[in-house]
Amino acid sequence: MSKPVSWFLVLFGVWSWFIWPNFLRNIWSDPRSFDGGPQPFFLVHLVLVVVSLAFGTAIAVIGIRGLRGSGRRTR
Template sequence: MVMSKPVSWFLVAFGVWSWFIWPNFLRNIWSDPRSFDDGPQAFFLVHLVLVVVSLVFGTAIAVIGVRGVRGARRRSR
């Protein structure tokens, strides 16, 4: 599959955005009083899974974008 440079850069930006937003979200959830009461609560665990899955998807999408940027660079030479 061939991707254009703008699409590839968008995917890279999405991956970077994911790594910027989700750890901050997790810090906010961590400090929420509903997160812990003698150990992690379901509220915290559900959000932790959400963060982990989002970071995995964001990383995968960024890798696809980087490969697209590299491929576009090779095609232009």
Template sequence: MTLSKRASWFLIAVGVWTWAIWPNFLRNIWKDDRSWGDGPTGFFTVHLVLTVVSLAIGSAVGWLGIRGARAARQRGTGDAAPSKQLINSGR
């Protein structure tokens, strides 16, 4: 499967957005009174799991976007030379 440049950059943006939002969310949960009793509460644990899973998914999506953008760039430079050769050779 190949990704367009637009789709690749969208996936990169989703990955960056994820890393911009979720750590701040966890800091806010950390400060919440419902997060701590004699130790971490269920409220904190659930939100910690949500944060970790979201960061993992965001990282994977961003990584796929980076790979798609690199592949699109290679296709862009790789496609130009052969087409010129075909035109110049009279095919």
């Protein structure tokens, strides 16, 4: 994997960790999220955030491995 692609994947993972927690904070403060307990509106968005963070982390790990592996190539 090339270095530019690896960096793109790492930056995508960092971006995911920047965006999705902020999104969850906004959903948490939405009045539709809780009414005597978590509502389906909140639960659906919570699953979206968790899955997105998991994918973002996995993509960043692939990018980091790509960066680490790119230095080991012989010409």
